[in-house]
Amino acid sequence: MVAAARSRGGSGPGGDVLVSWAETLSGRAGNPARGVLRFASYGRVSTEDWQDPETSRARQLQQAMMLVAGAGVVIAEFFDTGESRTLPWARRPQAAALVAQLADPERGWDAIVIGEYERAFYGSQYASMAPLFEHYGVSLWMPEVGGQVDWHAEDHEQTMLALGLSSKREITRTRVRGAIGDGGADSGAGPVSGRPPAVRVPAR
Numbered sequence: 001m002v003a004a005a006r007s008r009g010g011s012g013p014g015g016d017v018l019v020s021w022a023e024t025l026s027g028r029a030g031n032p033a034r035g036v037l038r039f040a041s042y043g044r045v046s047t048e049d050w051q052d053p054e055t056s057r058a059r060q061l062q063q064a065m066m067l068v069a070g071a072g073v074v075i076a077e078f079f080d081t082g083e084s085r086t087l088p089w090a091r092r093p094q095a096a097a098l099v100a101q102l103a104d105p106e107r108g109w110d111a112i113v114i115g116e117y118e119r120a121f122y123g124s125q126y127a128s129m130a131p132l133f134e135h136y137g138v139s140l141w142m143p144e145v146g147g148q149v150d151w152h153a154e155d156h157e158q159t160m161l162a163l164g165l166s167s168k169r170e171i172t173r174t175r176v177r178g179a180i181g182d183g184g185a186d187s188g189a190g191p192v193s194g195r196p197p198a199v200r201v202p203a204r
Contacts, residue, residue: 037072039064039141040109042098044080044119053081060115067143068113076109085122089129095120102136111148113141117163126160 043060045053057079065074078094089095101107112133114120121129130151133140140149144163150156 037068037111037139038109039068039072039074039111039113040076040078040098040101040107041065041074041113041115042078042095042120043115044083044085044092044095046082046084057081060119063115063143064113064141067115067147068111068141071141071147072111074113085118088125099132102132102138111139111141115143117142117144117160121160121164123164126164130160 041061041064043057043064045051045056060079061074061077068074078098080092080094083092083095089099098112120126130140130149134151141147142149145156145159149160
């Protein structure tokens with residue numbers, strides 16, 4: 001059974017179906033079979049994404065459960081609504097709640113699964129969080145590597161680095177486009193072109 005831990009909102013239209021699917025993976029709702037990994041999923045949606053929070057949440061949870069199907073069952077969910085990816089985990093309410101449970105041996109889950117990289121990490125955030133997960137013996141599963149992240153595999157490390165740089169460039173492009181759009185609207189100067197303004201030379 002997925003224990004929903006969200007910062008805002010209730011279960012979405014597809015939530016009950018996803019919960020039922022998660023329960024069937026263990027063979028008995030709320031009681032995973034011995035040897036089956038128990039997962040906590042993490043997801044996020046922000047106002048920058050212009051997406052319906054419940055639709056996004058359901059899609060991310062579905063992707064997470066598809067990734068771990070056959071290996072384990074999602075029994076807890078942490079989902080931040082309205083929080084930017086640029087915020088560190090300590091400043092996102094549900095991400096912080098997940099981290100707070102890492103040191104608790106009775107937390108009830110063994111691993112973390114994320115449906116999409118950019119919902120969890122930005123820039124160098126992965127490099128900051130990975131040692132913490134490893135320290136507490138919690139594995140991380142992500143679709144970008146096809147399953148469990150190998151903390152010491154060079155190709156996985158390079159993949160995470162590339163994804164971090166890509167997410168940072170995406171945010172930078174979004175901010176630049178917004179700044180250009182706002183500047184044009186405020187000045188009334190019209191569209192911005194790459195051609196410099198013409199200079200009138202006085203007649204002699």
